Amino acid sequence: MRRGLLLLLVACASPRPEQPPPAQDRAERSRALFLQASRVFLHPRCVNCHPDGDSPHQGMEARLHDPPVLRGVADEGVVGMRCDSCHQEHNLELARVPGAPHWHLAPRFMAWEGKSPRQICEQMKDPQRNGSRTLSQIVEHNAHDKLVAWGWSPGHGREPAPGTQEELGKLVAAWVESGAECPAEGARP
Numbered sequence: 001m002r003r004g005l006l007l008l009l010v011a012c013a014s015p016r017p018e019q020p021p022p023a024q025d026r027a028e029r030s031r032a033l034f035l036q037a038s039r040v041f042l043h044p045r046c047v048n049c050h051p052d053g054d055s056p057h058q059g060m061e062a063r064l065h066d067p068p069v070l071r072g073v074a075d076e077g078v079v080g081m082r083c084d085s086c087h088q089e090h091n092l093e094l095a096r097v098p099g100a101p102h103w104h105l106a107p108r109f110m111a112w113e114g115k116s117p118r119q120i121c122e123q124m125k126d127p128q129r130n131g132s133r134t135l136s137q138i139v140e141h142n143a144h145d146k147l148v149a150w151g152w153s154p155g156h157g158r159e160p161a162p163g164t165q166e167e168l169g170k171l172v173a174a175w176v177e178s179g180a181e182c183p184a185e186g187a188r189p
């Protein structure tokens with residue numbers, strides 16, 4: 001009885017440490033953060049360059065690239081039809097050609113076309129399929145990469161990706177900090 005009272009007193013007197021959110025809430029929050037970020041990943045400004053095939057896509061309706069071009073062995077086009085023979089380091093407004101430094105296709109194993117947020121999440125975490133990146137490098141890529149940045153200044157009246165690149169960087173950082181959980185298969189943003 002006495003001992004119990006003493007413990008109670010000690011417990012009341014000591015300052016309460018910040019209660020971390022229960023693991024369940026944290027995982028739930030992490031999944032919600034990825035879903036929100038996938039509004040950007042699934043936008044045509046990103047998916048057109050992350051196709052599940054050998055050709056990039058164009059426009060909001062993601063039609064096949066016109067003129068027809070192929071990714072080639074290095075995802076940079078083929079002889080005579082290299083991406084950088086048309087795409088410069090910046091948008092060419094008169095010719096309507098979008099541009100950013102080293103314009104080329106995301107490798108096939110980074111395809112997002114036709115994938116669910118969960119599938120994109122799993123592959124973005126997987127060093128075998130994300131270009132051997134750590135999670136902090138994934139945050140960095142989303143926050144600062146120049147091809148990603150183009151998604152918010154696509155030129156020629158194209159619809160930009162949702163939000164801003166800074167917001168995407170923060171979302172992905174918060175997703176990683178909360179445990180990098182992936183949404184359920186059926187979940188959509």
Ligand code: HEC
Pocket residue numbers: 040041045046047049050103104105106107110123124125129130131138141142147148149150151152161
């Ligand atoms: C012009 C083509 C192009 C566009 C547009 C593009 N990407 Fe990519 N993306 C690439 C290439 C190429 C790579 C591979 C780069 C590497 O591994 O060095 C890549 C890789 C990535 C990666 C790292 C690997 C992975 O899949 O996890 C992320 C994250 C990414 N892109 C996000 C985006 C987002 C977000 C957008 C739209 C706002 C976007 N990209 C638009 C070409 C593009």
Ligand code: HEC
Pocket residue numbers: 044045046048049056057058059060065066067069070071075076077078081082083084085086087095096097098103104105158
């Ligand atoms: C012969 C010139 C030419 C070549 C070569 C070329 N492109 Fe394009 N590309 C264009 C033009 C022009 C547009 C704009 C079409 C439009 O918006 O009407 C375009 C648009 C795009 C878009 C669409 C952006 C969007 O979201 O609407 C992507 C992605 C793209 N190109 C990727 C590539 C990649 C990757 C390569 C190399 C494998 C490549 N292109 C090679 C001329 C070219």
